[in-house]
Amino acid sequence: MSTPESTSTAEQLQKEKQEQEALPYRWKQTLADLDVSISLPVGTRAKMLKVSITTTSIRVQVPGQDEPVLEGKLTHSVQEEECTWTVEDQKLLFIHLEKSDRQQWWKSVVQGAPEIDTSKLAPENSRLEDLDGETRGMVEKMMFDQRQKAQGQPSSDELKKMEALKKFQDAHPEMDFSKTKML
Structure with missing residues (x-):
């Protein structure tokens, strides 16, 4: 049995879907970028289009149409020189927009267009090569430790302690380490 809340959510999702389908373009996004696709009359060449992308706005004029297919102030700013x-x-x-703020979901491409509910979006999986050096090192260490734990092996920290103890033992053969415990 559905609750009033779930019915409301389902109705909202259906309304959002209908609004998005009514747009003259389709769009999708990741945290880093946003892609727009627009169907053109067959035989349209790039030189026939008027496409303008600035840091804060976009305008797409298709031949044979009085009004731009897409025009307005962007929901958020883009890196103009990286847009294609x-x-x-x-x-x-196909229009590719590189977001200036790579940590923000957009509710719409341009202001005033029907919005999507960004709370339902899930971030894509990051690739290790996309991370900065420090973060990547930390993630790789965590992954190593998980693998070690799954195999019943010592973690990276435990391996470091064992290596330090071994070096100390080698430097001091006269000492008895038989009752040494790792903490």
């Missing part, structure tokens, strides 16, 4: 667009098979325009 291309026409595929003379029938589809």
Whole structure:
């Protein structure tokens, strides 16, 4: 049996889906970027389009249409010099926008367009090569420790302690370490 809250959520999701489908473009995003695709009349060449992307706005004019297909102030700023667009098979325009703030979900491409509920979005899995050196080192250490634990082996910290004890034992053969315990 559905609760009033779940019915409301289902209705909201259906409304959001209908609003997004009514847009003259499709879009998807990751935390780092946003991609827009627009269907074009067959035979459209890149030089026939008027595409303008600035740090804060976008405008796409398609030949034969009085109004721009996409125009407005972007929901958030982009790295203008990293944004690109291309026409595929003379029938589809792809626009790639690099977000300035790579930690923020956008509710819409442009202000005033129907919004999506970003609380339902889940971040994509990060790749190790995308992380900075310090973070990557920490993640690799955690992954190593998880593997070691799963195999019943000592963690990286325990291995370091064992190595330090071994060096100390080698430096002091006259001492008895038979009752030494690792903490």
